[in-house]
Amino acid sequence: MIVFNSCQQGVKQMKSLKSNLIVLGSVGLLFLAACNNDANSSNSNSTTANSPVASQPNSSSPAASGTTTAKTDHPKQSKGGQVVESGPYHLELVTEKEATGTHLDVYLQKGDNHEPIPNAKVTAQVQLPNGKQQTLALKYDADGKHYAVVFPVKDAGSYPIKVTADINGEKVDGRFTFNQ
Structure with missing residues (x-):
């Protein structure tokens, strides 16, 4: 027992x-x-060069989609947008609604001191809420030291964006989202 x-x-x-x-x-x-x-x-950021280190939209951005504030290694360098740190590269998307659509600013910078890269080929592949995709070529704005384009669509919804920068043959991608 x-x-x-x-x-x-x-x-x-x-x-x-x-x-x-x-x-x-x-x-x-x-x-x-x-x-x-x-x-x-936080946007499934990726790159073909290196993996991103930080990738959340900054909630102080006008285009932020209600997520938490981004934490990057260089918060003083931020323009208030969504940030992707990818190896030595810093990509930041700042969006602003305008009468003709949404203005997209992409800051492409390199190194710890975030030097602007003026000679890259930058495109944005935007997925519309209906599933269709539109590719936009961004032009370099020397005064603002960033790449810019106006996205002409005004329909409400969420717009995932894949930004691709070709820097002398090296490709760097960043994934972002903005709400219209």
Whole structure:
């Protein structure tokens, strides 16, 4: 009888330990999933050169979509838009609604001191709310030290954008979203 009671207590302790491990494992998976979803929901930024370091829209931006403020290594250099740090490159999208559409400014910079890159070929591939895509060529504005274009669509909705910069044959991509 004593051996049987001792075995029953051992089995109960094993079940309790097993339950605790399952709960701990589940909480850990939920934490990892939440971290992964947070990273993915912040525009799924990517690059063919290097992986981005930071990639959340800045909530102070007029185009921010209600997400948390971006944390970058260079917050004083930010123009108030959505930022992607990709290896040595800093890409930032600032949007502003205008009467003729939405003005898109892309700041393409390099290095810790964020030197502007004036000689890149920059395009923006915009996905419309109906699923169609439109490609825009951005022109360099020497006065503002950024690339710019007016996106003529005024329809309400969410617009995912893939910005591609060709810098002397090196391609750098950043993914952003703005709401109209």
